[in-house]
Amino acid sequence: MxxxxxxxxxxxxxxxxxxxxxxxxxxxxxxxxxxxxxxxxxxxxxxxxxxxxxxxxxxxxxxxxxxxxxxxxxxxxxxxxxxxxxxxxxxxxxxxxxxxxxxxxxxxxxxxxxxxxxxxxxxxxxxxxxxxxxxxxxxxxxxxxxxxxxxxxxxxxxxxxxxxxxxxxxxxxxxxxxxxxxxxxxxxxxxxxxxxxxxxxxxxxxxxQTPNWGAYLATGVEPTRMGNGQPTVAPAADIMPTRDGSVVVSAYSEVHFRRLCRLLGRPELADDPRFADNPSRVRNRPALLAELHAAFATMTSDEAMDMLTGNGVVAGRINTYPEALRSPDVEAxxxxxxxxxxxxxxxxxxxxxxxxxxxxxxxxxxxxxxxxxxxxxxxxxxxxxxxxxxxxxxxxxxxx
Known part of the structure; x- marks a missing residue:
């Protein structure tokens, strides 16, 4: 047996x-x-x-x-x-x-x-x-x-x-x-x-939806639709198109945002008054995303993922079903x-x-x-x- x-x-x-x-x-x-x-x-x-x-x-x-x-x-x-x-x-x-x-x-x-x-x-x-x-x-x-x-x-x-x-x-x-x-x-x-x-x-x-409900009950501010991203932090759950697909990125803590800017070869973004702290980044989200999109558009998804995950930045490749099925992590x-x-x-x-x-x-x-x-x-x-x-x-x- x-x-x-x-x-x-x-x-x-x-x-x-x-x-x-x-x-x-x-x-x-x-x-x-x-x-x-x-x-x-x-x-x-x-x-x-x-x-x-x-x-x-x-x-x-x-x-x-x-x-x-x-x-x-x-x-x-x-x-x-x-x-x-x-x-x-x-x-x-x-x-x-x-x-x-x-x-x-x-x-x-x-x-x-x-x-x-x-x-x-x-x-x-x-x-x-x-x-x-x-x-x-x-x-x-x-x-x-x-x-x-x-x-x-x-x-x-x-x-x-x-x-x-x-x-x-x-x-x-x-x-x-x-x-x-x-x-x-x-x-x-x-x-x-x-x-x-x-x-x-x-x-x-x-x-x-506990986080949404918890925030609403605490503040009285009603959650609304906003597509991707998060309402109070940025960049968070934001889509970054690449040369051959797209990745989703969250780097809203000050440490991670500065690291992201450095990895993208744009360290000056972290000191830009529009992006200098999280409230500023949330207010200026369209401008922030425009800068980040331009940087990610030069890479493939694999290049972006290698760069981000190898340096502790939270990111995920947006997979189709066939791509997810072939993922080594899914296979494992x-x-x-x-x-x-x-x-x-x-x-x-x-x-x-x-x-x-x-x-x-x-x-x-x-x-x-x-x-x-x-x-x-x-x-x-x-x-x-x-x-x-x-x-x-x-x-x-x-x-x-």
Whole structure:
């Protein structure tokens, strides 16, 4: 037996029932899979919603459901609900992000399940929280970006608000949910008592902007869109076009600004009255950027990065997706995993972005097909084969 096979992962032996769809809840349980949990993905007989929205939805399914076991149930049928109850009865953790009220309507909500099984950690992801007037609204990433103020501060000063270029709120909500689930599970290990976890996209979207909100609450000055750059320091998060691309640079401390000027062969800029201190640089940002742009335009991106990072100036090359994939740092991270799909065709997926010495990164199973493990799981629950056949014939379950 290999050394890797002998290593116990932190959540070995923990069973999770996952009623999640799209990103936030499946992302939370994906973290639990990578920590060793046995995660059972419960889908409708027609498949979770992400399966029907083309390549982007397929990417969600493939990257947030690696290594899970899949069962497909008609939860509108009492027999499907009974199967779900039996799955939950044998679980340690339940996670769901179905439309508000759906799980309660089937008798599978947090209150009913935790009353029946006090040991459960039951996590619900919602769009707007479970206690305010929008508790019954469906919520997606974009709505949380909009209503949290995130879109208001994203984009160019005189242009319309912009969304962030990825579903950052959904993904961050998955990480927050996993963190809360693990805390609740540690408490259960200590006390024997389960817990109810609630996470909302809106709260996470607000919390992602803590520096902005902190400054607003302290000063009363409302953040506004300004494109790149930062409102109170310069140069900071400013784009510097090069001969073959662009880099982003932050050098707003006095030490780093003087160093930047020296490296660019323009030491006199540090003593120019327009740029002599940070408040002056912020007031004269257009003139400052004009000087810096002229200097960087003579270099390639590689030359600029070598010069800056070799001298302790914060900078990043603005990569396309192919360039990011080829980055030596990305390659060294091991984030992109080789996975085995059910059809036997190898594929690449993204792993979880952390490293534990006790959990080596290695090839893993990809996302399951719809109902791939239905028969296996029903057998574990004690359903005889003829009953499984009848359930499949009646459309209560889908099996592969």
């Amino acid at each position: 290999s050394t890797t096979a002998m290593i116990d992962k932190p959540l070995d032996g923990v069973r999770v029932v996952d009623f999640g769809q799209f990103i936030a809840a499946p992302a939370a349980t994906q973290s639990l899979v990578d920590l060793g949990a046995d995660v059972i993905k419960v889908e409708p007989v027609h498949g979770e919603s992400a399966r029907g929205i083309g390549p982007h939805g397929d990417a969600m399914v493939q990257n947030y459901n690696r290594g899970k076991r899949a069962i497909a149930l008609d939860l509108k049928d009492p027999r499907g609900q009974e199967i779900a109850r039996r799955l939950i009865a044998g679980a340690d953790i339940v996670v769901q992000n179905l439309r508000p009220g759906v799980m309660d309507s089937m008798g599978l909500g947090a209150e009913a399940m935790r009353t029946a099984h006090p040991h459960l950690v039951y996590a619900t992801v919602s769009g707007f929280g479970l206690h305010g007037p929008s508790r019954n609204r469906a919520g997606l990433d974009i709505a949380a970006q909009a209503e949290s103020g995130l879109m208001w501060v994203t984009g160019e000063r005189d242009r319309e608000p912009q969304k962030v270029g990825a579903q950052i709120v959904d993904a961050a909500t998955g990480y927050v949910c996993a963190q809360a689930i693990l805390a609740a599970y540690i408490r259960r290990l200590r006390t024997g008592e389960g817990d109810t976890v609630e996470v909302s996209l809106l709260e996470v979207a607000l919390h992602l 991270s091991g984030l992109f995993l080789e996975v085995s799909r059910p059809d036997g065709v190898p594929a690449t997926a993204l792993g979880t972005p952390w490293h534990l010495e006790s959990v080596p990164k290695a090839p893993t199973a990809g996302a399951p097909d719809l109902g791939q493990h239905t028969a296996e799981l029903l057998a574990e629950l004690g359903y005889p084969g003829d009953t499984v056949d009848a359930l499949a014939t009646d459309g209560v379950v889908v099996r592969r």
